[in-house]
Amino acid sequence: MTFNRHRGLTEQAADAAADQACRMLRLPTIRGQFRELAETAARDQMSYRGFLAELLMAECDDRARWRSERRIKAAAFPRDKSLRQFDFEANPNIDPAVIHTLATCEWVKKSMPLCLIGDSGTGKSHLLIALGTEAAMAGFRVRYTLATKLVNELVEAADEKQLNKTIARYGRVDLLCIDELGYMELDRRGAELLFQVLTEREEKNSVAIASNESFGGWTKTFTDPRLCAAIVDRLTFGGNIIQTVTESYRLASTRARAAKQDAIG
16 A cells, blocks of 8 residues: 655644554554644644654653563563562661662573572562562563472473473573472472473573572472582572561561551550
């Protein structure tokens, strides 16, 4: 299809031509904002170049936002968590400067691991999801999973002769976030399959884990000491370790609310 170009188009005809062109070129933001931006440009006596730049930047901004939203959705986070929501005052063991440095995602770019270690309710999962979200917004491919879910998926894939395909799929993402590592004991087969995923990603793509057990307690999860040591090595070599060990601030918050209600009552 070709357009017949005419000088002196009426505004109505120009709007119709612009709308049709945007449909053909798949420029939904420009199509939606063209009239408003055109009126602003006329009112502000903007140059043709300035008006064109405004249109193109609006389209680029929306496309960047859509891509970011798609990456966050693909990561399969169980809930929305951001660093803005994190209460650093409730957990003085966590250095805000360190977390905000991690939020730059330089460690993901360098394929470094991250370990968040601490008791339940101390913010590990919040930070894992929030930092994973920051990575997705920065353009990295991210995947979140529970440790037990990942192991179960690997066992099923092995039984169905799809293990290599599944490991390769987890190996392609730039950041793999594994939550609740250490909550349940893994049999030797499950631990070995998890080790294969970590080995596939070693020094090529980042892994971030959250665990309620210190490394010394991982022998309860990985019952083979040598395999346990190898997994710890994969997850800590050259990486960042954040310890959130403190009283659960979820529990502290619940106690504070109960105390407040008692005082009122």
